[in-house]
Amino acid sequence: MFSFYSQLSTEVYDLDKPIGHSFGDVEYYNERLKDCKGRILEPAAGTGRILIPLLEDGFEVDGMDYSPEMLQICRNHCEKRGLEPKLYEADMSALALPEKYEAVILPTGSFLLLTDRKKSMEALDCFYNHLEDGGRLIIDLFIPTEFEMGKVGTRSWKNQDGDLITLESKLVDVNFINQTTIYHHKYEKWHNNKLIETELEEFPLRWYGAEEFKLVLEKVGFKDITVSADYEYGKEPTKDSEIITFEAKK
Numbered sequence: 001m002f003s004f005y006s007q008l009s010t011e012v013y014d015l016d017k018p019i020g021h022s023f024g025d026v027e028y029y030n031e032r033l034k035d036c037k038g039r040i041l042e043p044a045a046g047t048g049r050i051l052i053p054l055l056e057d058g059f060e061v062d063g064m065d066y067s068p069e070m071l072q073i074c075r076n077h078c079e080k081r082g083l084e085p086k087l088y089e090a091d092m093s094a095l096a097l098p099e100k101y102e103a104v105i106l107p108t109g110s111f112l113l114l115t116d117r118k119k120s121m122e123a124l125d126c127f128y129n130h131l132e133d134g135g136r137l138i139i140d141l142f143i144p145t146e147f148e149m150g151k152v153g154t155r156s157w158k159n160q161d162g163d164l165i166t167l168e169s170k171l172v173d174v175n176f177i178n179q180t181t182i183y184h185h186k187y188e189k190w191h192n193n194k195l196i197e198t199e200l201e202e203f204p205l206r207w208y209g210a211e212e213f214k215l216v217l218e219k220v221g222f223k224d225i226t227v228s229a230d231y232e233y234g235k236e237p238t239k240d241s242e243i244i245t246f247e248a249k250k
Contacts, residue, residue: 044064112207
């Protein structure tokens with residue numbers, strides 16, 4: 001059976017993208033939030049790669065994730081650092097949290113994991129409803145550019161116990177009409193040259209054009225939308241390889 005951000009996948013994520021590891025996003029979000037005095041919500045906080053640096057810089061950040069395995073690693077990292085953020089296990093398309101936020105942030109394209117159109121719209125409605133008046137949504141998207149069906153990519157990592165974890169990734173479906181891709185991931189953990197754990201993961205993505213997503217945000221009710229490329233605020237996107245960041249107000 002296929003899983004999604006389960007045990008091995010989460011362990012690899014933590015090894016590959018440790019706390020504070022930046023693609024330019026850690027610094028960018030810190031800068032964009034520097035005037036934020038209220039609460040911040042990260043609805044796909046994962047293991048805390050960005051959440052924890054923000055907490056350590058004095059921001060009041062709540063985290064949320066769909067994966068209990070991700071949240072457990074995030075809790076462990078927070079406890080080691082003496083941090084006690086509110087962390088929620090929830091679906092971002094059905095948020096019902098007790099707080100209102102000055103900012104909601106989704107770095108690194110996590111929103112693309114919502115491939116169902118209805119759920120993606122419900123998630124944006126939830127973000128809007130959880131913002132204070134005048135609050136901001138800051139969200140990263142990217143556009144997939146490689147569509148070689150059946151091509152297998154391989155990577156490997158060693159954990160602190162010396163175990164080897166391998167990943168085989170294969171693109172199995174592309175739908176240009178619905179703008180979706182599906183990858184199949186196979187994780188294997190090896191101890192002393194013996195296979196001790198295997199995990200299969202189906203990894204879907206749904207992408208958007210820059211103008212398309214701007215219209216989507218406007219439909220939800222967001223205004224004053226700024227579109228930026230590669231973590232340079234206000235720089236207009238011109239290449240499909242760029243990270244596209246949207247900042248919009250309620």
